[in-house]
Amino acid sequence: MKIITICGSLRFKDEMMKIAEKTELQGNCVITPIYPTAPDKDAYTTEEANMLDKMHKEKIKISDAILVVNIDNYVGSSTKSEIEFAKKLNKEIIYYTDIINNIDNEKEI
Numbered sequence: 001m002k003i004i005t006i007c008g009s010l011r012f013k014d015e016m017m018k019i020a021e022k023t024e025l026q027g028n029c030v031i032t033p034i035y036p037t038a039p040d041k042d043a044y045t046t047e048e049a050n051m052l053d054k055m056h057k058e059k060i061k062i063s064d065a066i067l068v069v070n071i072d073n074y075v076g077s078s079t080k081s082e083i084e085f086a087k088k089l090n091k092e093i094i095y096y097t098d099i100i101n102n103i104d105n106e107k108e109i
Contacts, residue, residue: 004094005031005059007082008069016069019096023067031059053078057085065092073097 004023006016013035024030034052036043044052060066066086068079075083086093 001027001029002064002092003029003031003062005056005063005066006033006069007056007060007066007079007086008033008071008096009074009076009079010036012069012071012074015071019067019069031063056082060086060091061089063091065094067094067096067099069096071096 006020006023008016010033016032017035020030020032033056038044060082063086066082068075068083070079083093
């Protein structure tokens with residue numbers, strides 16, 4: 001079992017929730033980002049957005065690995081900073097595009 005934090009653009013929210021479910025069903029503990037309930041992520045104030053970013057990095061700190069949901073190889077600036085943060089902490093970086101066949105075949109991460 002690994003503790004894995006999901007990282008990626010919120011445009012992939014639905015995919016991230018499906019990947020989190022499959023990853024957890026494989027016996028991993030999965031930590032996900034906060035998914036905005038408002039129709040627009042810009043509904044957060046700057047202070048709230050900064051706090052959520054800080055909290056997501058705290059999730060990375062307690063994880064063994066991050067799983068980067070990079071649909072069509074897209075990685076935005078926030079996700080890039082999370083990857084760099086995880087690298088500095090020597091966390092395992094798992095890219096969705098690298099494991100898509102494993103997840104589809106229900107092999108373990």
